[in-house]
Amino acid sequence: MVNSFLPLLVTAARAVKTNFVRKTRQPLTTQEQFLRSLLTVHQKTAYGQTWGLSAIKTIDRFRDQIPVLPYSSYEPYIERMVKGEKQVLTADPVVYFSLTSGSTGKQKLIPVTRRFQNSLRRSNLTSIGFLEAALRDRKRSFGKLLITNSAKLLGRTSGGVDYGPAAAGVFRMNPWLYRQLFAHPQETVQVADSLARHYICLLFSLQEGATGGIAANYPMLILRICRYLEEYAEAFIHDIETGTIADWLTLEPALRRTLEKQWFPDPNRAAALKHILRSEGRLTPQRVWPQLSVVVTARGGTSDFYFERFPDYFNDIPVFGAVYSSAEGNLATYADVNTDGSVLAIESGFFEFVPPDQWGVEHPKTLLANEVKVGEYYRILMTNYSGFYRYDIGDFVEVVGFYEQTPLIVFRHRAGGFLSSTFEKTTEFHVTQVLAALQRDTGVKLEDFCVTLSEHEFPAHYLLNIELAKDQPPINAQDFLAGFERLLCETNTFYGVNRHNQIPPPRLRILAPESFTVLRQRQVQKGVPDSQLKFPHISEDRNFLAGLTVLEEFKL
DSSP: OOOOOHHHHHHHHHHHHHHHHHHHSSSSHHHHHHHHHHHHHHTTSSHHTTTTTTGOOOOHHHHHHHHBBGGGTTTTHHHHHHHHHOOSOOOOOOEEEEEEETTTTTEEEEOOOOOHHHHHHHHHHHHHHHHHHHHTTTOOOOEEEEEEEOOOOEEEEETTTTOOOOHHHHHHHHHHHHHOOOOOOOGGGGGGSHHHHHHHHHHHHHHSTTTEEEOSSSHHHHHHHHHHHHHHHHHHHHHHHHTOOOOOOOOOOHHHHHHHHHHOOOOOHHHHHHHHHHSSSSSHHHHHHHTOOEEEOOTTTTTTHHTTTHHHHHOOOOOEEEEEETTTTTEEEEEESSSEEEEEEEOOOEEEEEEETTTSSOOOBOOOTTOOOOOOOEEEEOTTTSOOSSEEEEEEEEEEEEEEEEEEEEEETTTEEOOOOOOOOOEEHHHHHHHHHHHHHHOOOOOEEEEETTOOOOSSOEEEEEETTTTTTOOOHHHHHHHHHHHHHHHHHHHHHHHHTSOOOEEEEEEEETTTHHHHHHHTTTTGGGGGGGOOOOOTTTTTTTTTOEEEEEEE
């Protein structure tokens, strides 16, 4: 299927990227202009009148006058907006509410206006411009993407505004952009059932042999797509050969009828896929899509652990972070593939950085984009057109360099994401770095892992709970546990210092197959959208793994 509009999108993205690069040479000027424009637009809102936005003319006055607040402080305002009240946090009408996943806390409703969406579109186009340039440098081409995110609306507020996943709002307001970027019809992502949606998106993309990339929010979800491609290979080939859509899929009748009208048999494509399956023993993305050029998914945080499995499916295909974002807004844009550092999104929000010595302060002194230092960790604050001002999103980032004069940041962990037997504060980033290194050093393949604390003991033992990959033979548990101990001492200095005089030795627990599938199903049952799952790799909840079967437990 040839799409003549994709080159137009790429041309537009190049222009937007060029303009962004120019602005990165003067980040403070760009940030000042953004803030002044936002304050002018929102000064007559209920929030603007309460906090005197019209009187603020400088960044220093803004920081002195406006408090740093978490989401809970905005809830009373958002409740008024949900009921239909205008001019509360934003001057523009709210056209959609994004519902966050709730995988790391309570679900949140985020107001979306067209002005807010336009501000995000700039950084999204910038990322496409950077990706196209990076692929061109590597003699690869930019092509349509496979994506399995749910875009199904979840309901309507009492004020008459639709709400649902962030992706649903983006696709709803940008149907033209969807058609240019993705290798399957927009109706495919409207399917409610998770397995059926993945199957249908894969099915249409398999017939679209020119698919150029795979995109998902997190690397774990990319691996799930790969597993589905393997598991349902025979069914995909049958449907492509016969022009049918599997009758065992849980599909809404109206959607099934719509999709069947767009589906047709392709015996030649089926024969090619059948040949791959017979010769390779499975279908893999790189074999079924010869033009596959990129995997688009989150980098930083816990991603490195899952990236260890990527060569099994993608060999040396580059991985691109696209945009470091949340439902509340875009924070940074990636400028290249295979890199964790992303460029602060200075056109899409106003950002402040809280240094470590201010983390426990009620009214912290913040740094601006031109004042941060490489190698330092900061808590990031955002102000943008979604109606948040000096909003504490709860993310801790590391500055790893500069793009021109604008900081390159990497997400490291969320607020409160610590595990402590005593006072060592082991983060999710610490343990994912350790387990990624362990997989490399030992050759052991893991399905997943989670580090918890033993019950009824103080100080508590660290419990390394792992599920071995399906093709992984028995491991040397003592060596694996000793490697975990050694690497964690090196990665978290405070753990290393206190390990032998305060913290008792860790233990290894091997869980039964499908244990982490059960945990993910529990999250989905709690209301977390399957395309937004963020599986925690540390937990202080002593009952987090309750009910799972421990096959063996080992001590040092």
